[in-house]
Amino acid sequence: MKLATLRSSSRDGQLVLVSRDLSKAVAVAHIAPTLQAALDDWSSLAPKLAEVAAALEQGGVKDSFSFDPARAMAPLPRAYHWVDGSAYVNHVELVRKARGAQMPESFWTDPLVYQGGSDDFLGARDDVPVPSEEYGIDLEGEVAVITDDVPMGTKREGAFDHIKLVMLVNDWSLRNLIPGELAKSFGFYQSKPATAFSPVAVTPDELGTSWAEAKVHLPLVVHVNGKPFGQPNAGVDMTFDFARLIEHITLTRNARAGTVLGSGTISNYDRSLGSACIAERRTLEQIEQGKPVTSFLKFGDSVRIEMFDPHGRSIFGAIEQKVVRR
Amino acid sequence: MKLATLRSSSRDGQLVLVSRDLSKAVAVAHIAPTLQAALDDWSSLAPKLAEVAAALEQGGVKDSFSFDPARAMAPLPRAYHWVDGSAYVNHVELVRKARGAQMPESFWTDPLVYQGGSDDFLGARDDVPVPSEEYGIDLEGEVAVITDDVPMGTKREGAFDHIKLVMLVNDWSLRNLIPGELAKSFGFYQSKPATAFSPVAVTPDELGTSWAEAKVHLPLVVHVNGKPFGQPNAGVDMTFDFARLIEHITLTRNARAGTVLGSGTISNYDRSLGSACIAERRTLEQIEQGKPVTSFLKFGDSVRIEMFDPHGRSIFGAIEQKVVRR
Numbered sequence: 004m005k006l007a008t009l010r011s012s013s014r015d016g017q018l019v020l021v022s023r024d025l026s027k028a029v030a031v032a033h034i035a036p037t038l039q040a041a042l043d044d045w046s047s048l049a050p051k052l053a054e055v056a057a058a059l060e061q062g063g064v065k066d067s068f069s070f071d072p073a074r075a076m077a078p079l080p081r082a083y084h085w086v087d088g089s090a091y092v093n094h095v096e097l098v099r100k101a102r103g104a105q106m107p108e109s110f111w112t113d114p115l116v117y118q119g120g121s122d123d124f125l126g127a128r129d130d131v132p133v134p135s136e137e138y139g140i141d142l143e144g145e146v147a148v149i150t151d152d153v154p155m156g157t158k159r160e161g162a163f164d165h166i167k168l169v170m171l172v173n174d175w176s177l178r179n180l181i182p183g184e185l186a187k188s189f190g191f192y193q194s195k196p197a198t199a200f201s202p203v204a205v206t207p208d209e210l211g212t213s214w215a216e217a218k219v220h221l222p223l224v225v226h227v228n229g230k231p232f233g234q235p236n237a238g239v240d241m242t243f244d245f246a247r248l249i250e251h252i253t254l255t256r257n258a259r260a261g262t263v264l265g266s267g268t269i270s271n272y273d274r275s276l277g278s279a280c281i282a283e284r285r286t287l288e289q290i291e292q293g294k295p296v297t298s299f300l301k302f303g304d305s306v307r308i309e310m311f312d313p314h315g316r317s318i319f320g321a322i323e324q325k326v327v328r329r
Numbered sequence: 330m331k332l333a334t335l336r337s338s339s340r341d342g343q344l345v346l347v348s349r350d351l352s353k354a355v356a357v358a359h360i361a362p363t364l365q366a367a368l369d370d371w372s373s374l375a376p377k378l379a380e381v382a383a384a385l386e387q388g389g390v391k392d393s394f395s396f397d398p399a400r401a402m403a404p405l406p407r408a409y410h411w412v413d414g415s416a417y418v419n420h421v422e423l424v425r426k427a428r429g430a431q432m433p434e435s436f437w438t439d440p441l442v443y444q445g446g447s448d449d450f451l452g453a454r455d456d457v458p459v460p461s462e463e464y465g466i467d468l469e470g471e472v473a474v475i476t477d478d479v480p481m482g483t484k485r486e487g488a489f490d491h492i493k494l495v496m497l498v499n500d501w502s503l504r505n506l507i508p509g510e511l512a513k514s515f516g517f518y519q520s521k522p523a524t525a526f527s528p529v530a531v532t533p534d535e536l537g538t539s540w541a542e543a544k545v546h547l548p549l550v551v552h553v554n555g556k557p558f559g560q561p562n563a564g565v566d567m568t569f570d571f572a573r574l575i576e577h578i579t580l581t582r583n584a585r586a587g588t589v590l591g592s593g594t595i596s597n598y599d600r601s602l603g604s605a606c607i608a609e610r611r612t613l614e615q616i617e618q619g620k621p622v623t624s625f626l627k628f629g630d631s632v633r634i635e636m637f638d639p640h641g642r643s644i645f646g647a648i649e650q651k652v653v654r655r
Contacts, residue, residue, distance in 0.1 A: 081409045
């Protein structure tokens with residue numbers, strides 16, 4: 004099934020089920036008013052939601068209405084836990100290579116994650132307010148999963164079943180603020196403004212055979228200002244699958260229901276597929292041409308991120324945002 | 330007024346008002362079921378809560394009951410935003426000095442913060458489960474504030490009024506996991522297990538003249554295994570007050586209602602006052618005696634953190650926890 008959160012008078016919006024083709028929606032307040040409420044009690048509520056989803060698919064729901072992605076907030080408009088991996092290690096290796104730094108061998112076996120801000124997520128069509136173009140505004144196209152309660156000490160083998168939903172992410176970054184923050188060694192904060200998510204989150208079964216081994220085996224299609232920018236495959240060169248990332252994040256903590264776990268910027272060794280962030284393209288330009296050519300985003304620039312099934316149908320709806328001056 | 334969250338059938342517990350002397354409580358579900366709900370609509374709900382608090386103080390509430398801190402969850406059992414500063418820069422300077430590293434001059438003017446995990450906060454009397462003593466289990470005694478909605482771009486001058494509540498923190502740390510994580514430069518994750526909070530959060534006016542310039546001017550009294558460990562004054566040597574920290578965290582983001590902002594480990598230049606974490610004491614031992622003497626915590630060890638008003642009355646109740654094997 005596919006779920007979305009529509010803007011309402013509540014900060015957490017209103018949970019709706021969305022048809023597979025993203026054309027119709029139906030409110031499910033009688034089952035769960037919000038996606039967080041559904042996740043808090045997923046094992047008992049998911050079957051009830053699935054019943055309504057099946058009826059919606061068959062045209063058997065009388066209160067359905069047109070689904071408008073412009074009305075969608077992030078599936079979780081605010082979350083209690085947002086942790087982003089950097090699972091495409093070839094991307095990390097590349098960035099380091101460009102600045103002449105060696106990447107520790109352990110990066111291939113020990114996942115890299117950062118704790119992100121989760122109180123103010125952006126909807127798929129929300130503008131992206133930034134105080135200054137000088138900050139180096141960049142997109143980062145990713146896949147994320149949402150879990151139920153995952154106890155501390157969960158191993159990879161036990162992690163698969165905790166993955167309840169999948170969605171797309173634009174993990175906005177302010178590149179020129181990153182070096183200063185990394186030098187302080189406490190991680191990202193000012194360099195990571197609000198993160199945006201696809202209009203719809205889907206259960207893994209909606210991905211069919213494209214969901215395997217806790218990876219999404221499909222290209223992420225990225226456009227910048229209407230032009231193709233990259234379409235790396237999320238299932239290729241993902242060094243750590245989501246189950247392995249869950250093992251990593253629960254070594255010393257419980258991950259509670261509604262944990263949003265990101266893959267990190269998708270990146271393939273096959274450079275002909277382009278990139279899912281400007282920083283990577285600039286790095287390649289640096290290596291190949293001696294200097295970066297593509298500039299970071301300016302106010303008014305737009306980004307579109309989408310993923311299609313093998314029949315060309317949009318799975319999650321598009322993240323389609325414009326950068327604006329705060 | 331003083332607020333607490335009691336364990337209930339809900340993950341978010343039940344909001345109660347607590348009398349100034351911490352002896353009595355009363356449920357306020359008719360005003361707000363949870364602290365997050367109160368914070369989401371603070372300007373209209375706080376006056377109603379204050380009315381009940383006043384009646385409770387005067388013995389004019391008929392459904393009051395004894396307040397038992399053992400029943401208290403963290404005031405926000407889960408939060409959308411937990412960001413911890415490192416506002417006592419002398420502590421950072423000291424730690425760097427011990428390892429022979431220079432601290433950049435900018436640390437005195439540019440605050441250091443990290444984004445923490447907020448989906449699984451511990452109550453003041455909850456055991457602290459850790460998988461291994463080898464991780465280097467340490468306390469960190471701090472003060473934290475909770476804000477309402479703070480818009481991006483808020484300056485220090487405009488930040489004071491956004492501070493709605495104050496509480497105590499034990500920001501548990503796993504010291505031996507920190508060097509590896511800092512080397513990866515993405516910040517803390519596995520090295521920061523669940524954070525614990527005092528039984529009660531209070532409005533700044535409860536602190537009287539001890540709340541001034543967005544600092545709490547009182548000693549934080551720390552005991553380890555029943556013995557005095559330190560009592561540094563939270564108002565002394567705090568390089569960045571909470572209003573300045575709010576300016577820092579809203580440069581590129583909104584901080585939404587219920588943001589929990591910590592001071593970082595309290596630390597005074599006057600070393601006779603002891604420390605609020607073991608790492609600092611070990612650093613002083615390193616400098617003075619050539620090697621650290623005090624060991625990190627073992628399973629079964631206990632920590633007590635409390636703060637008293639000038640008349641010796643506990644303001645927030647005590648954080649009183651035992652470390653256990655997960």
